[in-house]
Amino acid sequence: MGKHVVVGSGQVGSHVAAKLIEQGHEVTVVTRSGSGPEGAVKVAADVADRARMVEVTKGADVLYNCVNPKYHRWLTDWPPMAESFLAAAESSGAVYVILGNLYPYGPVQGPMTEDLPLASDNPKAMVRAKMWRDALALHEAGRIRTTEVRGSDYFGPGATDQAYLGDRFLVPLRAGRTIQLPYPLDVPHSWTYLPDVADALIVAGRDERAWGRPWHVPTSDPLSFREVGDRMAAILGRPAPKLARLPWPLVQVGGLFSPMIGELRHVRYQFTAPYVLDSSAFQRTFGIAPTPIEAALKATLEA
Incomplete structure (x- = not known):
């Protein structure tokens, strides 16, 4: 069983950590407060602290980004955290699984598929689009392995x-x-069901077919x-x-x-x-x- 580092213990991260623990994995949960489910190693850390994240993720097989800053703080909070995640993924060699969303697509006609352009001109959505593009660029350069999993509300x-x-x-x-x-x-x-989000993230982290592209969570x-x-x-x-x-x-x-x-x-x-x-x-x-x-x-x- 591998070592999994789940960053964030909110509505998605808590499900991911609990499922991984049930499967017998070694799980470290990183939050600012040091909270997390029973059975996990709980670490209090500022995700924007690059050195701390590199330290916490040593020996990790999979790194899950399940953080979700307040929406009105995305422009200030996401960039330093995104850089910290990339540094940790590259240093540790862990597969970097990003919990994404649909905002970067912007308004679309018809069902949303993963090949749609990230065309939103909303600054907050553009921050999320840049996070994925930066991670994908490092993946294509052979420096990390990554994937992004996107769900609806x-x-x-x-x-x-x-x-x-x-x-x-x-x-x-x-x-x-x-x-x-x-x-x-x-x-x-x-509407995307939270346990299905967690399952999709876990599958994406362990199956190399998922790496190097985004995916949509199975949704009814x-x-x-x-x-x-x-x-x-x-x-x-x-x-x-x-x-x-x-x-x-x-x-x-x-x-x-x-x-x-x-x-x-x-x-x-x-x-x-x-x-x-x-x-x-x-x-x-x-x-x-x-x-x-x-x-x-x-x-x-x-x-």
């Missing part, structure tokens, strides 16, 4: 309270109250907010929930007082038109399908 056990299908959705659903959302209610949208067919609510209510044996769309001007006012709400304007396009992730390449190559949606929604409600 996350849901499932361990999802943060900022997730669209997290507490902001589940709490009123369970209480029979109206679910208030900042976006249209009936637009198809891809898209569902609108209303369809998700209806299916969850049916699982709970309740009537379809009430959903209401918040007026966009009201959301904009909220953004004056909350940096996170203010950032919603940058991703609004993802919810005003169909936002569909095509994960067929990963499914076909590695023989892994997404968790059936009913099972995933049930586990989400039970978490």
Whole structure:
């Protein structure tokens, strides 16, 4: 069994570390606070500290970048951390697995595939695009081995309270109250299940067929907010929930007082038109399908 270093212990990193521990691997979890699941070696470190990251990753077989700075801090936080990850990957020889996202594609027509250009002109998305291009350049130069795994909006056990299908959705659903959302209610949208994200990252780290290109996490067919609510209510044996769309001007006012709400304007396009992730390449190559949606929604409600 190999040594795996998981950096970040949030909604994805915690799943990755737990699964690796269950599989019998030696797992080191790196966070600023030194937190992590039972069975892991827990290390407190600043990811931007290159020397510290090089030290922590000595002897590692796989290095997972599961860090996620606050969205409004991407421009300042990501560049030094990205450089630190690359230095650690090159020094240790570990396969560098990046948890990516779909923002660098920008608005697209039709389902998103991995061969789409990273064409977004949003500065924050451009930071993420540069991270992948820099890693890929070192891979192509033979200095590291890397891959990036991208999913759509996350849901499932361990999802943060900022997730669209997290507490902001589940709490009123369970209480029979109206679910208030900042976006249209009936637009198809891809939702990626957190345990499937972790599985995809682990597969990408150990299978050399994954290296040198990006992949999309196995993801079920898209569902609108209303369809998700209806299916969850049916699982709970309740009537379809009430959903209401918040007026966009009201959301904009909220953004004056909350940096996170203010950032919603940058991703609004993802919810005003169909936002569909095509994960067929990963499914076909590695023989892994997404968790059936009913099972995933049930586990989400039970978490």
